[in-house]
Amino acid sequence: MASLGLSFHTENSILKQNSVTRSTDPTWVLHKFSVNNGISGRKDRSRKRLLKICAITGQQEGLVNEGKADSASDSGFTKEESSLIDALIGMQGRGRSASPKQLQEVERAVQVLENLGGVPDPTSSSLIEGRWQLMFTTRPGTASPIQRTFVGVDSFAVFQEVYLRTNDPRVSNIVKFSDSVGELKVEATATTKDGKRILFQFDRAAFAFKFLPFKVPYPVPFRLLGDEAKGWLDTTYLSQSGNVRISRGNKGTTFVLQKETDARQKFLSVVFSGVGVKEAIEEFISLNKKDSGAEMELIEGEWQMIWSSQVETDSWMENAANGLMGMQIVRPNGGMKFLVDIFLGLKFSMTGTFVKSGKNTYDVTMDDGAIVLGPYGLPSEMQTDITLEILYTDDKIRISRGYNRILFVHLRVG
Template sequence: MATKTGIQLAIITSLNPKKSLICLDSSSSSSRRLLLSSSQNRRSISISRSALLDEQQQEISFTEPENKLIDALIGIQGRGRSASPQQLNDVESAVKILEGLEGIPDPTSSSLIEGSWQLMFTTRPGTASPIQRTFVGVDFFSVFQEIYLQTNDPRVSNIVKFSDVIGELKVEAAASIKDGKRILFQFDRAAFSFKFLPFKVPYPVPFRLLGDEAKGWLDITYLSQSGDLRISRGNKGTTFVLQKKIEPRQKLLSAISIGTGVIQAIENFISLNQNVAKDELELQEGEWQMIWSSQMETDSWIENAANGLMGKQIVKKNGQMKFLVDILFGFRFSITGTFLKSGANTYNVTMNDAAIIAGPFGYPVELETKISLQLLYTDGKIRITRGYNNIVFVHIRT
């Protein structure tokens, strides 16, 4: 939904795990350490909690075409704002495939359209309003759309949730159904609800004076049979992807983007997947961007870079690996080496050819680092490992 006064709505991602077993060391949450779970070292999980997690996983079900769209969203920041041309193409291709399939017929009349939807992705045409540009592309904020059509006062509301502590901004529109796919709306009120104030603060936009500028429509081009995935297109040409239920992988990525609850998200994700067959994991080739680690501080940035605590890891089939870190003003740090499998899910990594690079020139740096790398989880899109100094890393394949 995109108008000059509205907030774009629709949002984020899921995992298709080739599972491995890890659990959190619950004895010290502040240390943020992860332990590899084995028959000798496994933190027990209560039956009731395990059953609840299993039930939650069973409730979240997507078809193969739906999973392709969810996979395409992984690694896209700002709900599409920072997407590369290739990422945008992958998402659009997956969207068109779903729009060509049979979802819920006449979605505007279905009870599955009702409720709160979280925005995972949106295209951002130049007609997007200032409030859309300000809030929708910020990962720290959660963005939702509420749809309630089967009431005496049908409404569509766009909500930006700043945090549980701060509060939210809610922009509401009176709504009506035009046909089986299209919802008509007209924005008529908006307000900030701050947790620290006993009253709402009006959002200063004179909707009544805007006339047609406060009006718009929203087409539901795909609604999944489960009612958990929706694709919509707005009157300004904007595409939205929204979800009701978010898979553990998506929750993990969202927690990392926000910067809170990462440990809990990893724990929940692993707990949901720990009963799956213990396949031997392989270090997959490709370019992997580090997005989170359980510890970021060492004595110097060059040690961080050399030990894989920064930047990208490039893995090649021939047993070669490179750590690449952008520094400043076009300078990059590069260190290459080799990896050799030493166990079912472990590798010995030796990095010993380092240089600071500027354009075609390189300045050699004498460094050598040896790391024991454990693959804790990988599915080709996300990788969780334990490496230098027992630090846990989350990488996304770019």
């Protein structure tokens, strides 16, 4: 069956089409939107009421099953499911910006779960029913001309609703702009086959804006599209808890969806939104307090700074030297390096050393700076002394207090 491609437009200019190509299996009739007229999806002030990590619902607006901030084990994730979640941690754009290594880790974790099988005959199970958030998707191996008119929706939360045990079985794909703005829902009639496959045909679409008492139909000529409005979706893994689902579409796309999310996923969704991060840090640390006698180590690897509590100054070199931007590389035997991409291959590099000075603190001295372009470097004489306190760390996330007692959140990327 061919893929269904839709181009979403609106005459009142509330939503505008963007032209970045994205994975567009017919299972996901979605578009990337930029929002104007003061209703930005990423910076909407309405999210301030969602600051507490136990009440977060989405990539920025909402991860499903709000009110829960349980750890993976407490939330009913198996060891194998937790491995998949670990691979997804910190991945933005539902895999769009993932490195080849990250994609390989996800694929390995997916294959392990698919080999386990999960719930038999998943489309016959009540566990498949409900609203699922799309956490990851691969690009299809082939793309029809209509499919190439799609783009992904990186800026907003994306969901799929599955309701098969009704008189009108349906599968719906949803783009949620924000709690205060509303959502776009594209619906399809659905039938099941062989206990695993959902056959669907899209037949209606509508905007549901919070500021309007009625839905705004989106005029799509589904009947004229014929087979292009049809597709199928195989559920290759459904967890016994009903929290994790893996599906593959008729264009070869792999989808990872969750009903319930890991506390780290909830935390990072707040960090990436940039709203209420300090409150989320306090909540996250309190939920993950370890034995008071346990020591937290500075784990080796490449750590990308994704948030700091201080706004950068006008001097990028000062920001880089103080670790307020870029990458922090922790090496064995007490070596450390700050690395910042400046422009078109031009980098700022600063190396130094660290020694442990307390249970969770390190003294860091950075004293060898240079502006680097390829094999060439221009030395820069400067020195920075920092007391680094580790507040939380695992193999993916580090929260610390560093230069001038500024809070930092780093994500391990290598």
